[in-house]
Amino acid sequence: MSYTYEYPHPAVTADICIFSIREGTLKVLLIQRLIEPFKDSWAIPGGFIKMDEDLVVGAARELEEETGVAGVPLEQLGAYGAPDRDPRERVITVAFMALVPSDQMVLAAATDAADAQWFDMDDLPSLAFDHDKILADARARLADKVTNRVTETAKSAFQFLPQKFTLAQAQAVFETLKGEPLDKRNFRKWIAANWDLVDLKEKTSGGRHRPAALYSVDF
Numbered sequence: 380m381s382y383t384y385e386y387p388h389p390a391v392t393a394d395i396c397i398f399s400i401r402e403g404t405l406k407v408l409l410i411q412r413l414i415e416p417f418k419d420s421w422a423i424p425g426g427f428i429k430m431d432e433d434l435v436v437g438a439a440r441e442l443e444e445e446t447g448v449a450g451v452p453l454e455q456l457g458a459y460g461a462p463d464r465d466p467r468e469r470v471i472t473v474a475f476m477a478l479v480p481s482d483q484m485v486l487a488a489a490t491d492a493a494d495a496q497w498f499d500m501d502d503l504p505s506l507a508f509d510h511d512k513i514l515a516d517a518r519a520r521l522a523d524k525v526t527n528r529v530t531e532t533a534k535s536a537f538q539f540l541p542q543k544f545t546l547a548q549a550q551a552v553f554e555t556l557k558g559e560p561l562d563k564r565n566f567r568k569w570i571a572a573n574w575d576l577v578d579l580k581e582k583t584s585g586g587r588h589r590p591a592a593l594y595s596v597d598f
Contacts, residue, residue, distance in 0.1 A: 389460070389469040393438035394425030394510065395453065396474065396517035397446075398500075398556075399481035400539045405500045405555050406481070407514060410445050410492035416466045417507035419493070423514060424448075425472065426491070438475045446495040447487030451477050454532070456517050464509045476517040478525075478556070480538050500558075518558070525556040529573045537596050543579060545591040546570070 397408040409421045424445045428437035435453055443449040453475040460471040486495040498504065500518060503511075524532040539552050550566050570576065575597040582590035 387469070389471045391428045391434075392425055392470055392472040393428055393434060393441055394423045394472050394474045394513055395438050395442045396423055396456065396476040396514055397442070397448065397451065398476070398478045398517070398521060399484075399497065400552065400555055401481055401497055403551070403555060405558070406497040407500055407503070408446060408448070408481075408486075409496060409498050409504075409506075410488060411494040411496075412507060413488075413491045413493040420507040421498070421504045422507040423474075423510045424492070424495070428473075434473050435475065438473075444490045445488065445492040447489065448484055451479050452531075453477050456513070456520060459509060459513060461509060472513075474513045474517065476520065478521060478532055478535050522557045522559075525553055526561070526569070533573075534598065537574075543581065543593045543595055545583060545593060547591060549594075 399406050399408070408424065410424050412418055412420050412422055424442050425438070426441040426445070428434060432440070435455070438453055439449070439451070442451065442453075454477060456474040456476045458471060458473050462469060464470065464472075481497065486497075488495040503514070506514065521532065524530050525536050526533070536552055536556055537549075540548055546567055549570060550561055550563065553566065553570075554561050577595045577597050579593045579595060581593040583593065584590060
């Protein structure tokens, strides 16, 4: 299939913000660029969309090619099109995001990525292109989603809890995703109002603190 245009047109890329919680800290997956521009710099995984490729399909392909991560459900975040965002040519990118458990992921840098690593969101390296802006927007969207809107992203937060958990453990996870402390009383009202918590009639034992009630969640 050939294309002919009477006017200049931009290229389109997809960039993917993958968040996870590791050791109680919010992390983001970054790749180290193998080629110019921004060779050796860290960046969000992504790349050019093929002419016959759906956006989310291209995003998933680029994510797997650059990091080895596959099968991750992606949500569209937004489009970024500042004329000077890419020194090679006029490039518009469509950004995606996801929150996933990372304990079973095996990272493997490939194609134009020299390395792929998890980075603490509070201690990021200098990023290529306008990826600092994209990542900041994704972080803000994540914080809003996990506590203010009951969505699949909020639901996925429970993946970071044991099968039997205390309300304090649940609050710690949501605080990590939100990026700020949450009022204990309001959080417990919110979680009980929006999720089918099952009181297991069991309590924690063996710790320094008072025994706490254990719950599970029924989706």
